[in-house]
Amino acid sequence: xxxxxxxxxxxxxxxxxxxxxxxxxxxxxxxxxxxxxxxxxxxxxxxxxxxxxxxxxxxxxxxxxxxxxxxxxxxxxxxxxxxxxxxxxxxxxxxxxxxxxxxxxxxxxxxxxxxxxxxxxxxxxxxxxxxxxxxxxxxxxxxxxxxxxxxxxxxxxxxxxxxxxxxxxxxxxxxxxxxxxxxxxxxxxxxxxxxxxxxxxxxxxxxx
Numbered sequence: 001x002x003x004x005x006x007x008x009x010x011x012x013x014x015x016x017x018x019x020x021x022x023x024x025x026x027x028x029x030x031x032x033x034x035x036x037x038x039x040x041x042x043x044x045x046x047x048x049x050x051x052x053x054x055x056x057x058x059x060x061x062x063x064x065x066x067x068x069x070x071x072x073x074x075x076x077x078x079x080x081x082x083x084x085x086x087x088x089x090x091x092x093x094x095x096x097x098x099x100x101x102x103x104x105x106x107x108x109x110x111x112x113x114x115x116x117x118x119x120x121x122x123x124x125x126x127x128x129x130x131x132x133x134x135x136x137x138x139x140x141x142x143x144x145x146x147x148x149x150x151x152x153x154x155x156x157x158x159x160x161x162x163x164x165x166x167x168x169x170x171x172x173x174x175x176x177x178x179x180x181x182x183x184x185x186x187x188x189x190x191x192x193x194x195x196x197x198x199x200x201x202x203x204x205x206x207x208x
Contacts, residue, residue, distance in 0.1 A: 024047050136162075162182050
């Protein structure tokens with residue numbers, strides 16, 4: 001669906017994140033028993049995957065709007081290097097015949113922002129500042145989606161870094177998402193942390 005302003009794009013994304021956060025709270029209360037651990041792990045993976053997919057959609061919509069020189073929430077108008085007639089035309093020009101564009105890789109997104117928006121706009125600055133968290137979330141997202149050798153390597157690298165050691169047993173993405181954030185506040189676990197980061201990133205891109 002073609003969008004006209006950044007405000008409803010952010011509102012839709014924020015609303016979905018809130019709904020997913022509420023679902024997580026419900027799952028935590030109903031599936032906390034050890035006998036239901038496997039179900040909680042799968043449910044947590046599904047929540048994160050949907051949240052990250054929603055972020056990808058938000059980022060694409062926001063980027064297309066900025067290539068059409070639509071203002072941020074603060075009224076800043078980006079300068080676009082793309083000459084498009086409307087939202088759908090801009091999206092097709094960005095795709096350049098590809099079936100879809102990758103919005104999961106922060107380096108690719110930064111390069112795209114530099115190519116199509118003067119100075120890269122808020123997309124470049126925000127994504128660059130959140131690069132490590134976005135790479136971590138991409139590793140989790142890809143391992144949930146593919147569960148392949150290619151996805152396992154970056155995911156296990158993430159696990160070793162955040163835990164400071166190599167786990168004895170393989171760690172599933174859901175296990176990581178339910179684990180306490182190292183050095184974080186008491187009760188802070190990675191799914192909650194990632195949902196909050198995605199919210200912060202989106203608001204910064206929209207300049208809320």
